[in-house]
Amino acid sequence: MTNIAKVAIVGGTHGNEFSGIYAIRQYQANPALIQRPSFETSTLFANPEAFKANKRYIHSDLNRQFKTADLANPDLTNYEQSRAKVINELLGPKGNAKTDLVIDLHNTTSNMGACLIMTQAGPFYNQLAAYVKMKMPEAIISRDEDHLAAEDHALMCTLGRYGVIVEVGPQSQSVLRQDVLEQMHQMTAHILDFVELYNTQSLPALPKRTEAYLYLHSIKLPMNEKGERLGMVHKNVQDKDYHPIHPGDPIFTLFDGTEVPYDGDRVVYPTFINEAAYYDNNLAMSLNDKIWIELE
Structure with a gap:
């Protein structure tokens, strides 16, 4: 087992999904919330220009720009395509990333509650799902096309050696809801706690079966x-x-x-x-x- 040494929490991939943006600001103001002894945690505001414009994106959806081939394509030069290349340098490079785990924070206008979305498969993810569901029974576990290789995924969280999305709703675009932000903080804290226990080989007994949904x-x-x-x-x-x-x-x-x-x-x-x-x-x-x- 290879330990998780570097975790990145990303907010504002979409400029009008405010919970992740304000969660990042809270973490930056109080780093102790996201620090754990066995690994380093950083934060990233992914799409500040879209936030300034109060839009999901400026030219194209940033969370669809991270296929390996697209990151290497010099002809993809609009704002989000260029921003994806910058983020790849910061957190990646994809396929040989300096970041072990990317946690990407999102809101949805749909009535989905707090969802842990996993785009890859394997023992790490299975244990993470079991732990989060055990600690947060109301959480939804989602497997989104996790049969695909990471290089074929366009989502930002696939930049890291591991990556997940925290998706919480319902929340209208460009607003904040206290209950939604609290759920986002709660799930993020459980993920960080899991990594600490995983690194120190201190995981509690986990449920052998965890309910999930497969896209x-x-x-x-x-x-x-x-x-x-x-x-x-x-x-x-x-x-x-x-x-x-x-x-x-x-x-x-x-x-x-x-x-x-x-x-x-x-x-x-x-x-x-x-x-x-x-x-x-x-x-x-x-x-x-x-x-x-x-x-x-």
Whole structure:
């Protein structure tokens, strides 16, 4: 087992997700909150220009710029593409990173609670998931395309040797909620505590099975051939993140009143329902399978 020596906590990857930004400011004002004896913790404000503009991003989504090939592409030069290259130098370089663990702090407008999102698989992540769920039973554990190699992931957290996203909602864009910020602090502290226990081989007995959700695919709002929206998320689905959707359940209501049923052949669990940031892509929600993470 190789110890975690350097941890980076990143806020403001999206300029209008305020909890991570203000959490970083609190950590900078009181570093003792994030320091642990066995490793060094730093902070990074990822996208200050987007924050100044009160926008998610200036030119393109910063959290989609971290594929290895894109970081090496000299033709990608807009603000976020250039900023990603700078961050890669600060925390990476990807594939041989100086940072052992990246914790990227995010908000969602969806009613998802406090979620630990893992984009890679392996024993470290499995133990982390079990620990966080044990300490914070209300937390949701999400596995997001963790079958992909890190080099093929575009997310910032994949810069580190390990990386996770702390995603907390619901919170409207460009506002703060005390309950959401407190949940973000709580989950981040549990992650840091886990790393300390992991490094010192002092982990408590962990649950052998941890409930989690595995990303399957995303679905779009109903649209016509002109790309115009024909309807909206059904009221029975709205705000019901992680509640089951059965085949035949209504998931959309068209503006003429027609209900559109889910046409899949399995029970799925929706997340990022009506996420405001995804409206430019007409995404309605992501669908997930419920799974168990097993410890050996």
